[in-house]
Amino acid sequence: MSKELKTFTREEVAKHNKPDDLWIIVDAKVYDVTKFKDLHPGGISVFHEDDIAGQDATEAFYGLHRHEVLLRPQYQRLQIGVLQGEKSVIYSHIAGELSKVPYAEPxxxxxxxxxxxxxxxxxxxxxxxxxxxxxxxxxxxxxxxxxxxxxxxxxxxxxxxxxxxxxxxxxxxxxxxxxxxxxxxxxxxxxxxxxxxxxxxxxxxxxxxxxxxxNSGATIGLPPVIHFGRPELRDRIVQEVLNGEKFISLAISEAFAGSDVAGLRTTAKKTPDGRHWIINGTKKWITNGTFSDYFTVGCKTDKGLTVILVERQDGVETKAIKTSYSSTAGTAYITFENVKVPVENTLGPEGGGVFVILSNFNHERWAMCCGGARNMRLIVEECLKWVNQRKAFGKPLHSQPVIRAKLADMIAKCEATQHWLESVTFQMQHMDYKQQAQLLAGPMALLKMFITRCQQDIARDAVQIFGGRGITRTGMGRLIEHRLTSRPPATQFHRTVTFDAILGGAEDVLGDLGVRQAIKAMPKNAKL
The missing domain is CATH 1.10.540 (Butyryl-Coa Dehydrogenase, subunit A; domain 1)
Structure with missing residues (x-):
């Protein structure tokens, strides 16, 4: 049961301005911080600076803290009342609602x-x-x-x-x-x-x-099963994974080969009776690999690159890889040692793995583009909020031309990527899986390259706008933060933004792929 809140006038609150009787006002709410002041992470002195004791501390509070701090139970307990005739004016997100901040939504x-x-x-x-x-x-x-x-x-x-x-x-x-x-x-x-x-x-x-x-592993690991698996295999695996009963990951990259899928060294040899594959090799940087039950594996066979679905069993060993972001991703190093797999688990034709992998890459890269574009928008929203509430030299931060110039560039990049993404999505909407593989590989590669580069530009400018807070793990800049430790409490856009430049194909490789696709489609008689 919530406690009953009393109503106070500003004059009544002002009387409580002593160390042993200390109240403050934040956004028309009255808080008794008498006992809390000794526990305050920023020290006791903060409450005695700028005549905050017994006064309205809204501006001071939002210059130091995010709104979500007030929503934590330990701080909600400090609220004893509200101001008479006044209402909360601070905008805060309501579950399910769109943001009112300009450019915060497509x-x-x-x-x-x-x-x-x-x-x-x-x-x-x-x-x-x-x-x-x-x-x-x-x-x-x-x-x-x-x-x-x-x-x-x-x-x-x-x-x-x-x-x-x-x-x-x-x-x-x-x-x-x-x-x-x-x-x-x-x-x-x-x-x-x-x-x-x-x-x-x-x-x-x-x-x-x-x-x-x-379940990102399923987003990239399950499509080859859906599109190329035999019906009996496909129906069983798809049902288990989409019901949340089993987990799957895409195991293509190796220490020996990342974007160069033709250089994969993991091998699959058929048994003398031709009924099974024997798989040996390693895979690295496999998302969700530590807890996956199934692995969509790229292998070298006598007929060329082949994709095979491998179920976790004896001979399959997964080890967690420590990366510069959270271990919740389940990033793994996988070893296959004489793993026996039925030939019925082959996805697509033997030797046809290049098409299976490349057609799957389109959807994987598109999904990364979706996330990258949204991440940029989130950072733009954070920056717009911050420059609106932060004061420097006695004025809001947005009064500085250099800050507005950075925001203009960030917003332009954000909108450009979203509109290009929507254009490519429209093409996907009107193409089947094969057409997408043939016609969208180049545009998708260039889009991903553009988005990952824009993300890095926006990350750099966001840190400049937030200053020291942009490299602090908690508080105002926690969504921007350049993480220095291995287990943060939240996102680290400035550091993890580089991941997208690698995953699904390195940035430079994708740019080259897009241009090579364009050159290949050039009319032979096109001259200046």
Whole structure:
């Protein structure tokens, strides 16, 4: 039961300005900090600076703390009342609602703007999904980033029940018969723009390690099973994974070969009777690998590169890799030692692994682009809020031309990436899997290269705007922070932003791929 709050005038609060009787006002709320002052992380002296004792400390508070601090139970207990005739004016996010900060949301999804892509179905979908992410996913993300454990299975189960795991695979037959977000949308109505919203809303908790650990392995490891697996294998694996019962990861990269998939050394040899593969080799940097039950593995065979589904068994060993972001991602080094796998587990034709892998890369890279574009938007929102409340030289930070110039560049990059992403998504919407593999590899590679470079520019400018707070693990700049330790409590945009420049293909390699695709399509008779 919540305590009853009393009503006070400002004059009444002003009387409580002594060390043994100390009240303050924050956003029309009255707090008794008499006992708390000795525990205050910033020291006792803060309450006696700038005549805060017994006075309105709203400006001072928001110059040092995020609004979420006041929502913590230990601080809510300090509130004893409210100001007579005054209401809270500080804007704070409500679960499921869009942000009111300019450029904090894709323009086409806001009610004030129009879009050739988004319909009312997409906007309703976003609203329901955001509420689920805010209420179910974000609390678990905060807890798991703190303890470094994998995302809670209970949350994964709830995602499965809402059809979120299935929708991560995009539109298709795998959605048939499933209830999506409580029935807000029918399976046959789900399209690429619903999926784009799904990818971007899932990024909003802003905890990169957790996001990758939250079944990202399935997003990149399951499509080859869906599109190239034999029906009996496909139906069993897909059902288990999308129901949250089993976990799968994509095992392509090796210490010997990352973007160079033709250089993979993991081998698969057929047994004399031709009924099984014997797999030997290693894989590295495999997202979700530490807790996966299945692995979609790229192997060298006598007929060339082949993709094979491997179930966890004797001979399969996974070890956690310590990376510069959270261990919740389950990043693994995998060893395959004489692992016996039925030939029926072959995905696509023997020797046809290049097409299987490259067609899968398109969706993987697109998903990364969705997350990257949303991360940039989140940072733009953080910066706009900060320059609006932070004062320097007696004026709001946004009064400085150099700050406005940085914001202009950040917003321009943010909007450019989103609109290019939506254009590519529209092409995906009107192409089948094979057409996407043939026609979108180049544009997708260039888009990912552009987004990852824009992210790094925005990360650098955000740190400059936040100053020292931009490299501090907690507080105002925690979403910007350049992390210096191995287990942070939240996101580290400035450090983890470089991950996207590597995952799914290194930035420079993708840029070269996009240009080579363009040169290949050049008309032979094109001259100046």
């Amino acid at each position: 323009l086409g999804l806001t009610k004030e703007y129009h879009s050739p892509y988004y319909t009312e179905s997409h906007r309703n979908f976003q609203r329901v999904l955001r509420k689920f992410v805010d209420e179910v996913v974000t609390p678990d993300a905060l807890a798991r980033e703190e303890d470094g454990k994998r995302p809670s299975v209970s949350v994964i189960k709830q995602m499965a029940e809402q059809g979120i795991l299935a929708m991560n695979m995009g539109p298709g037959k795998h959605l048939k018969g499933r209830t999506l977000l409580g029935g807000i949308i029918k399976p046959e109505e789900f399209d690429r723009f619903h999926e784009l919203i799904l990818m971007q809303e899932g990024t909003r908790p802003a905890m990169r390690g957790y996001r990758d650990g939250q």
